[in-house]
Amino acid sequence: MFLFLSKLLPIFLYPLGLSCLLLLLAFILLWWKPRLAAIPIVLAVVLLLASSSAWASDWLVRSLEYQYVPQVNIPKADAIVVLGGATRPAVPPRPWVEVAEEGDRVLYAAKLFREGKAPRIILSGGRVNWAGNNDLPESADMAELIKTMGxxxxxxxxxxxxxxxxxxxxxxxxxxDAQGIRSILLVTSALHMPRSLRIFQKLGIETFPATTDFLSSDRETKELQNTAQDITLNSLPDAERLRNTTRALKEYVGIGIYWLRGWL
Structure with missing residues (x-):
């Protein structure tokens, strides 16, 4: 039940879900107090415009991603731990396992292994099947991918x-504990690293961040205000920026919930 509620309830805290609630409120007010209906409508429009602009999206994403920028010299460890969320199962019409946007996690783990940073890789990820499908766990998908990289x-x-x-x-x-592994390189997306690293460290695991899958970059941030054209275009609503804003807010909500439960 916690897993279900943790995925359901926060939806209405994110820009799209909250805007839908505001518009629903406006619809109700049209019947009872028409003069007040404009307030939630304006709030919904402002919320969507702000959260889908490059300014808000980039600021929120960078506030998380730049906490653990990759080191020049990544230390060696006993193992590499790769967190799930990086693949899509091989179900029709897909011919094989496919990578999601977070698939950089698997690629980067293979790179670190081939550089001799650790002799073993722990692929961590099951699969939530609400419909009861018998899909393989994500760890198996990641294994299929990473074996093709040597x-x-x-x-x-x-x-x-x-x-x-x-x-x-x-x-x-x-x-x-069962295999005597004492230190790890933790591989996950930059947006996900602040929460993930604290969870592993809270358990007493010697953990070094190996961050990948950055949504933002220094060059893209500078381009936000290069010219009048850039400023105009980056102020307009964009679905991808709305998605990135939502992903960043999801991490902050997760940090809050995990902190309240004593997991961080």
């Missing part, structure tokens, strides 16, 4: 039951 199967350890970031850490720690 990582031997003998170096892979699958953690296939976790459904959220907290379970990623708890279940990975059980594997680490």
């Amino acid at each position: 990582v031997p199967e003998t170096a892979l350890i699958q953690e296939s039951t976790s459904r959220n970031t907290r379970e990623n850490a708890v279940n990975s720690k059980k594997i680490m």
Whole structure:
């Protein structure tokens, strides 16, 4: 039930869901107090315009992503832990496992392994199947992908039951304790790293961030205000920016919930 509610309730805190609630309120007010209906409509429009602009989106994303910018010299560790959320299952019409936008996690883990940063890789991720499908866990999908990049199967350890970031850490720690793994390179998206790193460290795991999958960059931020044309275009609503704003807010909500539960 916690898993379901943790995914359902925050939807109405994000720009699109909250705007829908405001418009629903406006519809109700049209019947009871028409003069007040304009207030939630204006709020919904302002919320959508602000959250889908480059200014708000870039600021929120950078506030998370730039907390753990990759080091020039990444230290060696006993293992690399790759968090799930990076693949889509091989169901028709897909011919094979496919990568999501977060697929950089798998690519970067393979790169670190081939550079000799750690001798083992823990692929952590189950799959939430609300409809009861028998899809393979995401750890298996990641294993299929990473083997094509030259990582031997003998170096892979699958953690296939976790459904959220907290379970990623708890279940990975059980594997680490059983195999004498004491330090890890944690590979996940830059937006997800602040919450993930604190969860692993809270469990007493010696964890080094290996951040990848950046949505923002220094060059793109500078381009926000280069010319009058840039300023105009970046102020206009854009669906991708709305998505990025929502993803950043999702992380902040997650940080808040995990902090309240004592997981951070």
